[in-house]
Amino acid sequence: MPRAFETVGVVGLGTMGAGIAEVFARAGLGVIGVEVDADALERGRGHIRRSTERAVSRGRLTEAERDEIFGRVRFTGSLDDLRDADLVIEAIPEVMDFKRALFADLDRICKPAAVLATNSSSLSVTAIAAATSRPGRVIGMHFFNPAPVMKLVEVVHTVVTEAGPADDVAALARRLGKSPVTVGDRAGFVVNRLLLGYLNHAATLLERGVASMGDIDTAMRLGAGLPMGPFTLLDLIGLDTAYEVCEVLFQESRDRVHAPAPILRELVAGGLLGRKSGRGFHDYEDTQVRADTGPSGKRGLATVCLVGEGVDELSAKLTAAGFKTGGPDDADVVIALSGAPVVEHAAGLADPERLVGLHLAGGDVAEVVSTVLTSPAVASAVADLVRVLGLTPVRSADRAGFIVDALLYPFLNDAVRMYDSGYASMEDIDTAMRLGCGYPAGPFETLDTIGLTTVRDGLRALYAEYREPSFAPAPLLDRLVTAGVTSIRTR
Template identity: 70%
Template sequence: MAFERVGVVGLGTMGAGIAEVFARAGLRVIGAEADAEALARGRGHLERSTSRAVDKGRLTPERREEILGRVTLTTSREDLRDADLVVEAIPEILDYKISLFRDLDGICKPETVLATNTSSLSVTAIAAATGRPDRVIGMHFFNPAPVMRLVEVVGTVVSEPDVVREIAELAERLGKTAVTVGDRAGFVVNRLLLPYLNHATVLMELGVAGRDDIDVAMKLGAGLPMGPFALLDLIGLDTSYEVMEVLFDETRDRRHAPSPLLRELVTAGLLGRKSGRGFYGEETAHPRGPARSGVTTFDVAGGPGAEELAERLGAAGFKRSANGDVVLRLDDRPVVEHAVRLRDPATMLGVHLVGDRVAELARTALTSDEAVGGAIDLMKVLGLDPVPVKDRAGFVVDALLFPYLNDAVRMHDSGYASIDDIDAAMRLGCGYPAGPFELLESLGLARVRDGLRALYAEYREPAFAPAPLLDQLVTAGASEFPRR
């Protein structure tokens, strides 16, 4: 069908952004809110967003007026009766959404498609509350909607295939990239992103590394736009907690249970940027890691790239000695078994170079503070950002990255979404430099499989066991995933 008149119910930041997207594409938009006060706030969102676009040179004043002229605002849902499509953007409370869709079902013409912008709730449950479940789908925009290019189009087991296709085509007409997925909690982006963020809080609770060190490792080492704690504060800890609850309710996977620290912060009202304090906030900056140590000698006791590292340190003016102040072991696995073979095991740390900017420094149960401080000095001289971590499987970067990649493989193998759609969703929805399958193939399938085995051996977390598809491809000697 031709979508020319679109309704948007709920004109908060997200709903107003969605209305703007439709109006920019030349569609007539009816924006509905509960009362005059909420409607005025919605109008303010639209006016400020389009004004910013003019200030940045992205819109002319004439084009802005044209866009705003396409939007009609109302407090009466009856005004949506002639809409071809109605998109709901009210708070993420299932009972509220079901009540709204029942109301819309009685107001809108039979051929109208009803879409929910939910980020994680069951589209099937919403559809089942109407008399047109085949014409109810998910249309999940990302915030800010006028800027973010991704739309997740969510079909259910009763969705009319033509409707799903037509909504995906409409998203493309809006200038977005549409990925079509099934109705599972979190869809693609939140189902992969939130467990990774939750896992980061667990590693911090376990003392594997500190908040700032984890953020540095994932931003500078893994190349992500933000570290997990900065991103949690941006998303909102309450929103993240709610999504994890939805995931856990569906999967009963203990990794999806919100971490105790996340629950505690939400209960205390520390919700991130929206409340002024979350994982970050009103605290004095603390130096990362011990103070300078005055180390003068070192040794590199093996591992891939050991001699190259030794040469770099030697060129920087440090003296190599078999009994050095600090002994480094290049590895991405726990190094305590190597430390106990030394005359002085307190001097050994593991070193895992992540990209060309970060060095994870793994401290064993025997490592001294002086050795940690010395290793930090050595890495800083080389221009690397040192990240002290406990001597645990995967350290920080691999421990967070590999389970996320494994989840993506399981998602694809279940038939839930294609490789290309999963990669596009994570690039466009999260701003990642590469999708999970692109990253898997770049890192090497065998390396990721073996890293997952090490994580599983240490943590005994069933979800850390390599996905069967990944294991089979490595066994077959494959270096890429088959696209089908």
């Protein structure tokens, strides 16, 4: 039977810590909130007051319930007031020295049976636990911001965690109305380990000139169905936070995809940290009205030649829109439908600058692909043609995977490697990415939808072009395809 926690301490009442304290109080637990000084304590009190008042204004709490929640939180400036707490969770800045010093103090103050937890998003729980005399009762309990809203909690156990605390904390998370996933102690846990690799890779594609920032954001939002593009998300997270998490990941993995992209380092060094500073990848202080990017006509294209895979359906749409189809020698543009680089199609053309690649991603996006020979004017004309067909064009260089597949497939590959290492179950990884990031489907659900063979072959093409070791298909994925398995979730 899981242990019942009734009194919980929360150290650090910033936005995250105050949210965690509110979550505990909403579930009926007594909460002791601790801050370093009177000003910080008052700010923490204000965070909880504003959050609960918003809930009242939206009809999610009554005034009586708000008062009860607030009444369950005792605010204090002294760690000594935590001596009788059953569980203490810290939510102080992500600095290892700070956390180790705090846990040494908590170890001295708290009763021997108390469980000590860290809300760290990426630091080693094992290293934090080593600062105490009770490493078997130190656990990770990683909430997501805003804590009262987000359902996911990553429960992190270490190699020295005793039998019981992880299950007890997971049961507590369920009591709070959360969905816990239990994982081992690796940098970034599940969500940040998978998410930051993807975000960092997006920054690398931008630096390599594969596509513009706006096109990458649009491609992943509309083409992959993600809640927001990678650069919008990086700005929301904070570029300094993303940089620090990437550093922690790289220190452990030594994988180049985790080494912070130079552009990320430069923006952080320049104080451009995202939304909180007014500018990051995007400029949030720029109120200039942008030009309309809607349909602008056919731009002089009358005759189109289609080559490659699945030309019949697109040909019918072009005809319905008033375009003529012709041969490669007399058409205004030659469009190569392909999910792979298209420059080889230019070899037999008298005017290779007329060749543009086109790859449909999802139901709404068309990747418009320019080779080294493509005329910019022709590529722009094809982008307008795509708009006439009711699709959103995104411009890409002629590289393996273009935009969507180049970012999506390595992310799926990382998830397979994570599962194959025994670190977390497929179900927990899928749950973590759906609830922690708002993804429409988890990586294993997505793998089955796309097809294991398609992803494996796409990864091989990415590895052949970029030579990143992590792009090589995970051995498990390769073996499943070789064995003719069609669903990874049947394992």
